[in-house]
Amino acid sequence: MxxxxxxxxxxxxxxxxxxxxxxxxxxxxxxxxxxxxxxxxxxxxxxxxxxxxxxxxxxxxxxxxNPAARSLRSQKTFMVLVVLPDLSNTFFSKILRGIEETLFEAGYGMIISDLDGSPEKEAHFAAFTAAGRVDGAILLNGHLFGQSREGEGQPARLTIPLVALCEAIPGADIPQIEIDNRAAASRMTQHLASLGHRRIAYVSGPANNILERERFLGFKDGLEAAGLPFDPALVIPGDYTIEAGIRAGQGLVARAERPTAVFCTSDEMAIGMMRTLLSAGLRVPHDISVAGFDDIEFAAVAEPSLTTIHQPRRELGQAAASALIDCLQGRASPKRIRLDTELVLRDSVAPLQGGA
Amino acid sequence: MxxxxxxxxxxxxxxxxxxxxxxxxxxxxxxxxxxxxxxxxxxxxxxxxxxxxxxxxxxxxxxxxNPAARSLRSQKTFMVLVVLPDLSNTFFSKILRGIEETLFEAGYGMIISDLDGSPEKEAHFAAFTAAGRVDGAILLNGHLFGQSREGEGQPARLTIPLVALCEAIPGADIPQIEIDNRAAASRMTQHLASLGHRRIAYVSGPANNILERERFLGFKDGLEAAGLPFDPALVIPGDYTIEAGIRAGQGLVARAERPTAVFCTSDEMAIGMMRTLLSAGLRVPHDISVAGFDDIEFAAVAEPSLTTIHQPRRELGQAAASALIDCLQGRASPKRIRLDTELVLRDSVAPLQGGA
DNA sequence: TCACCCTATGTAATCGATTACATGCAACTT
DNA sequence: AAGTTGCATGTAATCGATTACATAGGGTGA
Structure with missing residues (x-):
C-alpha cells in the first residue's frame, strides 16, 4: 500500500x-x-x-x-487518556460524559482505553502515556499502571499528571476524586436496620476491589451502629454485574433461612437479584427488601423501583477532569475531593413484615 | 515554565x-x-x-x-475519532467496546466525541478531523459533519476515511454498517399480530432520525403483511429515552380505548413504558403487551422480561472498525454491511387475552 | 541630543522520527 | 575482468509549528 x-x-x-x-x-x-x-x-x-x-x-x-507539529515542539498533546475497566458498564458511561464535557471546554480531547482485564492492554497504554501521547490520565481502574519492572536498565519513565476517580489508589500521591463509600454503605445498612430488618445480606463487589473494601467496612459500621451482629454467612460474593446479582439471588432462593433484606453494592446486581427473587415467586419488598448502590438510570424504572445510593456520576467526571486540568496547567489541585451521596428511597425496600 | x-x-x-x-x-x-x-x-x-x-x-x-514526530513526518496519527450523540446511552457503550477492541488490535487509538446535540462541538470536531488529528472517523450520529460553508475562499478541506454506523447516512459514499431496521421492525410487528393483537401502538424515535424512519416503514410493512390497517392515532412520539417511554405510557394509560400491544422502538422506552403501565395498575403482558428494540442488558432482567429485537452491538462496532481500518490501510472495504438481528421472545409479550 | 528601554516583528534553531537519495560492498552475469 | 544487480546502511532533507534571540523603530528622560 x-x-x-x-x-x-x-x-x-x-x-x-x-x-x-x-x-x-x-x-x-x-x-x-x-x-x-x-x-x-x-x-x-x-x-x-x-x-x-x-x-x-x-x-x-x-x-x-497542525497538532503533530505543535505537539512535537511544545511537548503538549492536549489529549487526556481515560483508563477504565469496562466501557460497556452503565455506571461508567455517565462519568465519561462528565469528563468529556469538562475536557472539551478546556480544549482537551479524550482518548479512551477499555482495559477489559487484559494486562497486555494495560502495558500498552502504560507505554502510550510514557511515549508522551497524552498530557495526563484519569484512572478509573483502581490502580496505577506501568508497574516498574525493576530489572536492569531501568528505562527512563516519563511521568505525567494522573487523577484517580472512584477507586482511590492507596499510597499514590495523586488527586483522588471519590464518594465516601464507607459512609454511604453504612447509611444504607442503618436505613435497612431502622426498618426492622435484622438479617441483612450483603452482596459484595470483586474481592480486592477498593470500592468493595470501603463499602464492606461501611456495611459493618452500619450493623454495629444498629447493634446488629455481623454474620459472615450473609455475605455473598459478587462482582457488580447483573449476572452476579442473578447468581446471588439463586443462592438466596435456595436457602432455608433467608435474610429479610439484601444490600447489593451495585444497582446492576440489585436488579439481577430482584429479577431472580421475583421469578422464584418471592415478593419484593414484601418478602424481602433489596437495596442497590449507584442510582443508575434504570434504578428508578426497575420493578419495583430500587432504593439505592445516588452517586453524582456526571459531577464525579467533571471534578476529575477539572482536577487534572489544574495539574496540567500548573495550578494547584485539591488532593482529595469527596462528593456527597444521597440515599434514594423507592419501592424495593419496605419495613420488615410481621411474619418473616 | x-x-x-x-x-x-x-x-x-x-x-x-x-x-x-x-x-x-x-x-x-x-x-x-x-x-x-x-x-x-x-x-x-x-x-x-x-x-x-x-x-x-x-x-x-x-x-x-515519539508519536508527534512520527505523525508530523508520516502524516499518520494512528488515531480514530468516534462521533456519537450520547455517550451515556447504554446502547452505544457496547458498540464502543467493539470498536475499541478492534481498533486496539490494529494499533489504533480511539478518541471520543460526545456531540450532545451541540453544533459548536460538531464544528469543533469537524475542524479536528480537518487538522489531521485523526486518520479516520466512525460516525454514529447519522450525518456527516463539517457541512462545507460554501462561501468565498473555500478553505481546503482535508478529507479522511469515514464509516457510518447504525444510522446510515443517505447519499454519502462511505461504508455503512447497519442492521436491517425495516425488516426487524416488520418482523416484530408481525409477531405481535400473529399473537392476535389488532391494535398495536408504535412509540417512535426522534423525528427525522434515520433509524426511526426505517423502523417506522418496517412497522407499516408489518401491519400490511398482517392485513392490519394503519392507524395514525396509535403512533406515539418518542426519542429513545426512558423518559419518553414513561410519557408515552402516561398517554396510553389516560386513553379510553387502549391498544393491546405497544411496540417501543428502543428498550429504554419499553422499560419506561412498562414501568408506567404497571404503576397504573395495568398488567404486562396480561392487559397489554410491550415490545422493545435493541436488546440491551437490562431487557432480560426487566420485570417482566422484555421481548425485543437483538442487535449484535459489539459486532456492529467491530465491523465498523474493521471497515475503517481497511480504508485506512488502502484495502477495499465493503460499502455496506448488514448484520442480522434476532427476535428475542420473553415475557412482556403474550397472546391477546380473550376480553380486551 | 544621546542613551536607554520597550514594543513589534523577523530569522532561524528546534522538537524527533521518517525516508529519498547516495554509497559501499558482495555476488552474480557474460 | 568488467559490468550489473541488489542489499545494508548512512546522510541529510523534511514534516509544521513554536520560540529564543536578534533587530528595527519609536518614545521617554536627562
Missing part, C-alpha cells in the same frame, strides 16, 4: 487537498510565521493591525494548526 | 527524566537513526545482527517512538 506514496507526490493536480500551513497564512497576511503563531497564542503581543490581517488570512485559508 | 528549558539541558543530574530518543538508541546500537527506524518499520530490510542490536538497545533504553 505504501507504493502509492510516489504517485501521490507526483500528481500535480490537486488529487488530495493539502491543508493550509502557517506559512500560507503568513504569506497571505504579509507577516512572518512567528507573528502568525503569536497572533494566536499571545494576541496581546501583536499589533492590532497585524492581528487583524492574520485573522483574516486564517479565515480565508481555513487554517488549523 | 519554559525558562527551565536551558536548565534541563545544562543539568547533568536527571532533574527530569527525558524519554529516550531514536538517537540514543542508534548510538547505543552503533547504527544510524535510519537503521533504527527501519528495524522497527521494515525489519526485513535490516540485517539480523543490526536488528538484534537495535532491539537490545530499545529494551535497554525503554525507547518508544
Amino acid at each position: 505504501d507504493d502509492l506514496g510516489q504517485a501521490d507526490r507526483a500528481e500535480p493536480e490537486e488529487t488530495r487537498i493539502r491543508a493550509a500551513r502557517i506559512q500560507d497564512v503568513a504569506q497571505l497576511a504579509d507577516v512572518s510565521t512567528a507573528t502568525v503563531s503569536r497572533a494566536l497564542a499571545t494576541p496581546e503581543r501583536v499589533s492590532p493591525e497585524a492581528r487583524a490581517r492574520v485573522l483574516e488570512a486564517i479565515a480565508k485559508t481555513g487554517y488549523v494548526p | 519554559d525558562d527551565l528549558g536551558q536548565a534541563d539541558r545544562a543539568e547533568p543530574e536527571e532533574t527530569r527524566i527525558r524519554a529516550a530518543r531514536i538517537q540514543d538508541v542508534a548510538q547505543l546500537a552503533d547504527v544510524s537513526t535510519a537503521t533504527v527506524s527501519r528495524a522497527l518499520a521494515t525489519p526485513e530490510r535490516v540485517s539480523p545482527e543490526a536488528r538484534a542490536r537495535v532491539l537490545e538497545a530499545i529494551a535497554k533504553t525503554g525507547y518508544v517512538p
